[in-house]
Amino acid sequence: MAVKYELLKTCAQTGARLGRLHTPHGVIDTPTFMPVGTQASVKGMSPEELKSLNAQIILSNTYHLFLRPGHELVKEAGGLHKFMNWDRPILTDSGGFQVFSLSEMRKITEQGVEFRSHINGDKLSLTPESATQVQNALGADIIMAFDECPPYPAEYEYVKQSTERTSRWAERCLQAHGRPHDQALFGIVQGGMHKDLRKQSALDLTSLDFPGYAMGGLSVGEPKHLMYEMLEETIHLLPSDKPRYLMGVGSPDALLDGSIRGVDMFDCVLPTRIARNGTLMTSQGRMVVRNAKYTSDFGPLDPECTCYACRNYSRAYIRHLIKADEMFGLRLTTIHNLHFLVNLMAQVRDAIREDRLGTFRDQFFEKYGMAHN
Ligand SMILES: Nc1cc(N)c2c(=O)[nH][nH]c(=O)c2c1
Numbered sequence: 517m518a519v520k521y522e523l524l525k526t527c528a529q530t531g532a533r534l535g536r537l538h539t540p541h542g543v544i545d546t547p548t549f550m551p552v553g554t555q556a557s558v559k560g561m562s563p564e565e566l567k568s569l570n571a572q573i574i575l576s577n578t579y580h581l582f583l584r585p586g587h588e589l590v591k592e593a594g595g596l597h598k599f600m601n602w603d604r605p606i607l608t609d610s611g612g613f614q615v616f617s618l619s620e621m622r623k624i625t626e627q628g629v630e631f632r633s634h635i636n637g638d639k640l641s642l643t644p645e646s647a648t649q650v651q652n653a654l655g656a657d658i659i660m661a662f663d664e665c666p667p668y669p670a671e672y673e674y675v676k677q678s679t680e681r682t683s684r685w686a687e688r689c690l691q692a693h694g695r696p697h698d699q700a701l702f703g704i705v706q707g708g709m710h711k712d713l714r715k716q717s718a719l720d721l722t723s724l725d726f727p728g729y730a731m732g733g734l735s736v737g738e739p740k741h742l743m744y745e746m747l748e749e750t751i752h753l754l755p756s757d758k759p760r761y762l763m764g765v766g767s768p769d770a771l772l773d774g775s776i777r778g779v780d781m782f783d784c785v786l787p788t789r790i791a792r793n794g795t796l797m798t799s800q801g802r803m804v805v806r807n808a809k810y811t812s813d814f815g816p817l818d819p820e821c822t823c824y825a826c827r828n829y830s831r832a833y834i835r836h837l838i839k840a841d842e843m844f845g846l847r848l849t850t851i852h853n854l855h856f857l858v859n860l861m862a863q864v865r866d867a868i869r870e871d872r873l874g875t876f877r878d879q880f881f882e883k884y885g886m887a888h889n
Pocket residue numbers: 609610611612613614663664665704731732733734735736763764765
């Protein structure tokens with residue numbers, strides 16, 4: 517079966533949407549947050565633990581899997597789902613973003629990108645065709661068009677050239693992907709922080725009729741207000757019967773304010789990355805559990821949380837594990853942060869269903885505090 521979006525309702529209080537995304541590996545309730553499993557593993561988490569915190573879809577990075585272990589090996593294993601023993605939906609990004617953020621010696625041409633592996637320095641390349649073929653081989657339910665995410669800040673002319681090339685690349689990805697196909701290829705809108713370029717990119721890509729659209733080139737260091745301005749400029753140009761995915765966004769405030777603006781899908785390494793240095797997202801805001809003040813605090817990380825870590829262990833114990841470099845400590849903080857965001861999105865969906873997401877947002881910020889984002 518192909519990937520299909522079902523719009524269930526729009527929140528009467530905001531522009532938020534309640535939906536369901538049907539994929540070959542199951543249904544995703546939207547708006548949704550996707551935990552990131554960069555190298556075919558959400559660091560420290562088993563598939564069973566991800567399911568127990570109700571993760572409905574995870575993301576894996578094409579760049580990393582292309583470099584190691586290689587898409588041919590994953591295909592030989594029966595595809596990414598089989599390889600990592602995850603039978604729910606997977607989304608892979610196209611690799612473009614990681615090439616620009618991880619590899620040395622990058623050369624961008626109309627053809628694609630030449631770069632050196634950040635692992636062994638091998639000279640490699642990715643093109644719209646090869647990035648699509650790699651993702652076809654990995655077998656994710658949703659794959660992304662090969663794009664360039666311009667740096668921030670960047671000259672208008674550079675962003676213009678880059679965005680126009682990304683639109684040409686998107687067409688080449690569609691050609692390489694072929695139809696009909698169980699895998700859905702999503703287009704990625706670029707345009708930097710320029711409203712005219714964002715609009716043109718959205719018009720270019722919607723004329724190609726993708727089954728879903730991502731907003732890329734955001735959450736790249738720009739002020740939050742600018743991200744929302746670009747989001748508002750673009751999102752109403754995208755078809756309402758297709759999913760909208762804001763890439764690289766995953767702080768609680770941005771998930772709320774992005775959902776309010778009509779975003780259906782989010783991904784970010786933030787919750788898992790900060791968990792690994794002992795920083796927790798809690799109903800009372802961020803907390804750094806390694807702080808001395810938690811030495812003999814025998815309460816849960818978050819009294820309002822029902823995750824495995826909060827039901828079974830204390831701040832003092834988790835602080836001890838982190839200070840002692842015990843792996844279990846980072847697993848517990850990761851379980852908590854992922855549960856926090858996945859659960860937040862469940863509350864967002866309930867609030868949309870009851871037409872009260874604006875009220876829910878204000879109440880959440882009251883407790884969480886805007887300082888933490
Ligand atoms: N913040 C971002 C995170 C990302 N993973 C991506 C991406 O994968 N592609 N393109 C993008 O523009 C982009 C932006």
